[in-house]
Amino acid sequence: MQNFDFYNPTRIVFGKDRLQELDQLIPKNARVLVLYGGGSVKRFGTLDKVLAGLGDRTMFEFAGIEPNPRYETLMEAVDLVRRESVDFLLAVGGGSVMDGTKFVAAAAPFEGDEESLLGHGFAGLPVEQALPLGTVATLPATGSEMNMGAVVSHKGGKWPVMSPLLYPTFSFLDPSLTFSLPTRQVANGVVDAFVHVVEQYVTYPVNAQIQDRTAEGILKTLIEVGPVTLANPEDYDARANLVWAATSALNGYIGVGVPQDWSTHMIGHELTAMFGIDHGQSLAIILPSVWKLRKEQKREKLLQYAERVWGIVDGSEEERINQAIAQTRAFFESLGVATRLDQYGVKENQVADIVEALKAHGMTELSERGDMTPEISHQVLIDAFSE
DSSP states (O other), rough: OOOOOOOOOEEEEESSSGGGGGGHSSSSTTTTEEOOOSSSHHHHHHHHHHHHHHHTEEEEEEEEOOOOOOOHHHHHHHHHHHHHOOOOEEEEEEEEHHHHHHHHHHHOOOOOOOGGGGGOOOOOOOOOOOOOEEEESSSSSSGGSSSSSSEEEEETTEEEEEEEEEEEEEEEGGGGGGOOOHHHHHHHHHHHHHHHHHHHHHOOOOOOHHHHHHHHHHHHHHHHHHHHHHHHOOHHHHHHHHHHHHHHHTTSSSGTTTTOOOOHHHHHHHHHHHHHOOHHHHHHHHHHHHHTTTTHHHHHHHHHHHHHHHHHOSSOOHHHHHHHHHHHHHHHHTTTTOOGGGGGGGGGGGGHHHHHHHHHHHOOSSSTSSSHHHHHHHHHHHHHHHH
């Protein structure tokens, strides 16, 4: 197991009908900005419950944070924060709203060029302060409610934004708030959480037994509850397990002391930026091809994944790996998520443009080993078309 530090200060408030507890978790004299996306939090009454929970504090609202939050939109929120001397942010929504709020938290007190905050990748932001923030999560998918990361869209790219200062101070996870989500969003969320786990698990072994077993438990849970919660959206137990699985997939715990990949995410980001393919859909497209092209580098963990997650024990090593990849693709497709690039209207002659975008964004040494070149990414993308 590799050396690691583990730090996660986020308080999780889990369960039904707890939004009134917001009053206990935010300073009484705080000037609060509530940030959200479209109209769903209004239509389904979530926003009213949040505002009621905030009591008589001074409050402001910022609506319109889009899926794949745009830098320009977020800078409008930054201007509002500065203009009204806001000192606490509350994100109400899914991963995009939470991600956008994290960027606002970092950018509002920043005295330099805010655009420069987008160029630091996983290295972390050069900031010494950020506004405190909390979240009310309405979509189980990204894990942003319990981690220090975000992704912001700008100038045709998707940019990681990372800092320990961006952990939410608290996050409310009420599974019942997710009942009204469209099936497509729930399916995408299951895929997103699943791929978060395997980006940290299907790499190479370092004898991290706790991390491995926890990762396998999350994967098996997603396989079990994903179809159930899609078929029965108001099955509280299934949705509760999905919500906690998605949070646990990317709160840092299974990623300590182990190598991490993230090549599927980085290539997937370009598909979203260039073609508007949903984030979860992009991961379902790319992951099977990454594994197919990287069998040798991932052989031991793919075999472990095949046995422990899917119960595949018969056949040669090659047969077991191929079967595990096929089972994974079939699982995504059972959720209604297509897994081939051409199913989204992408043409093979556009692959070169995707690879050029990867180069432009510095994604030239991907994978847990840093040896996945643009040429390999090209092969992965070609493989992602229908056979």
